[in-house]
Amino acid sequence: MTSDRKIIIDVRDLDVSIGGCPVLERINLQILENTFTGLIGPNGGGKTTLLRALLGLIRPERGEILIQGRHLGTGDSRAWIMGYVPQKIAVQRGAPFSVLDTVVMGRYGKIGLGGRPKKKDREMALSCLEEVGMAHVARQLIGTLSGGEQQRVFIARALCAEPKVLILDEPTAAVDVAGQDSFYRLLHRLREAYSLTVFMATHDVGVVPIHCDAIACLNRTLHLHGRPEEILKKDVFKKLYGSEVEMVMHGKIPHRMIGKHHD
Amino acid sequence: MTELLSYSFMQNAFVAGVLVSVICSVISFFVLVNRLSFIGVGISHAAFGGVALGILLGISPTLSAVIFSVLTAWMIGVVSRKGMLHEDTTIGIFYAASMALGIVIIGLSSGYNIDLFGYLFGNILSVTRQDLWVVGGLGLLVLGAIFYFFKELLFISFDEESAQVSGIPVTFLYYLLLTLMALTIVISMKVVGIILVSALLVIPAAAAYEVTTHYRQVLIVAVVIGLVSAIAGLSLSYRFNTASGATIVLLAAALFLLLFGFRWVRGNLRESPGSEKCPVPPGNPEAAEEKPARQDSA
Known part of the structure; x- marks a missing residue:
């Protein structure tokens, strides 16, 4: 095998x-x-x-x-x-980022310095969120999710980089x-x-x-x-x-x- | 107000106040999310040592303050990032030492005809046309750098390790941010002074954060709070003949307290068991009905 x-x-x-x-x-x-x-x-x-x-x-x-x-x-x-899913990011409860924002960050390396995420990047992030079953909280703040939910979001972020x-x-x-x-x-x-x-x-x-x-x-x-x-x-x-x-x-x-x- | 603006020194003061408050407010957002406020205190006191050194050597105090505070910012960065010392220990030593250096140098250069008090507490009415060019030029540099690296700076503030795995130059950007803080402090020196500038590196974003949740809103509201404090503070200081820098900072602090109180009252009125602030574990019967967790209202 x-x-x-x-x-x-x-x-x-x-x-x-x-x-x-x-x-x-x-x-x-x-x-x-x-x-x-x-x-x-x-x-x-x-x-x-x-x-x-x-x-x-x-x-x-x-x-x-x-x-x-x-x-x-x-x-x-x-x-x-490589996609990386860290052990536990100490996400502050009030971190000013939505779930979608954090998943789009997975694209940043591919977009390159100085570039801006395009519609295509956001769509891709959303489909990665769908893949892990978290699309319904895309607009919610990341800090409001539970540990397990955050873990799924970070998997979506890793996937988003097409590893x-x-x-x-x-x-x-x-x-x-x-x-x-x-x-x-x-x-x-x-x-x-x-x-x-x-x-x-x-x-x-x-x-x-x-x-x-x-x-x-x-x-x-x-x-x-x-x-x-x-x-x-x-x-x-x-x-x-x-x-x-x-x-x-x-x-x-x-x-x-x-x-x-x-x- | 029209009478106020008929004096050219007041025109300069308002232009400087507006520029400095916008730049400080934008930087304050990154100070907030990266928890750099104590580093801000350290760098601003180092700027005093730089000013004194400039006076002693007979070069422009602004130039020497730029060099001295940027170097100090990098040193604080190296020592705390390499884990040689705790960050607060490092800053505690650096800021007292460069303050002491400044005082000794000022004592040596007995001349004393320089407006030392102006550098310490700000003297916005002494802002010249030439100062405005310096503020404008360096300010453009700071805002331009933040605009260009905006998404990377966001990523680093949220999760530095993952940013590094994505190939983002995190070390470079960390030192860049410290450098931008140092430049912001130097250009704010004449407006609010070394002692108070660190307040403008914290308060605008901290106040905005009380009433907003998403980073775009935090940034916009922070700039508005900075502008309101600067313009209203300058007018009040002219009207009541108070120190301009201190008036601006007091006004910003008052806005912070107001928004803090506003959130507190609103939270207490709305708060009831099981509502948005206290997540209920799944499976708990109370959770079923009133769940809708805090929505981002962007």
Whole structure:
């Protein structure tokens, strides 16, 4: 299933330090086109840092990042290929922007410096809002929406840039259980419709085997990368999370981890 | 009013007041959404050090104030953006230090024939034709830059990281905004003075924000509030022989309080449990009926 696909993201020997402390070491990661990869690992393991390096928000110490075979340095525009859905933007309740305004911002990179959004850009933003089921609040202020609704709006904003790769950082952190389910359904639908490659960091190990077709385990270095059912085994998690963990199995795949009791 | 405008110094004062209030009001919007008001205080006090330095070196105080405050703005920017120090610590040190530098220099250049008080508190009646050209020229530069980069500045104020991913030069624009603030402060110096200029970098947009919700309305109402404060403030200061800068700022602050009170009263009259200000979680029976959340009335 994966052998004939092309590599779209290629990370080679990546080292990243923050304030002199190594956060990522020797990361080698190849992500294939049209896959849905889940990035898991303990808090402080470097998930967000890896995403930020991919997005060009942080300067790596060593190594390189190639996207569609093109070398991308820090600060080089990703507008042509990447859509980014941040973990949680601290949207002030009274931020003076409508939902539509914020989605049109997704077009700004393509419009270029000094240009103005045209009718075409606004129409596109509106159709992206329709795609995520948020068109009915287009004129409402962004700050009046709930966390889950804002998340959908930010997905619309990312889509609006016509990306091939969608990068999400803990997208369901602000979403309740019912919301998560519809969120993942939406994500799968968009993935099909726009043939997106999705790379998502999450702390929720349970969702990865259900929704992702590849998994990467990160704790400073990349421990494993492959198909979920092949690698989600006990010893991997012990290595990754550093403690004995118990798996609640869900058929052949682990569903939940619980710290082991020592009595 | 016609009598007022028959004096050429009053004509200059009104033109300067109108120009400065428009420029300050537009900048105040970006100060508000980017939370830069304390940086404004820092830069304006640095301008005083610049003026003093100009006097000592015998060059134009306006020119030295431009150079000094732009450099200070960049330094505050570098130190706080690189996370070397907290922004408020940085500004607290910079603004006291450049004020102190100014005072020491003024003491050294014993001449003292310069209108120091005018720079500190503004002396709009001393605005010359030449000053108007400086205000007009620099003001055009500031407004032109804001117009050109308008959508990028909006994006950055809302979500800087996503803006950077979209290829928008966020670092350049951050320093550009600080530079524009510094220029605005220098051209406002003669009208309202160094001590009070930071008020005009905050109040117009803050007042507009009390009664509007969308950025276009905030901008327009801010400019109107700035213009009203400047024109009415100048007339009142002439009539009652009060300091022009202080009168303008007091009037702007009064408008802010008025609009703040207006919103507060309106909010309290309209407020009832489950209404627009308190979102009710879905599934809550109260939520079903009176939901319509705050509409943007653009």
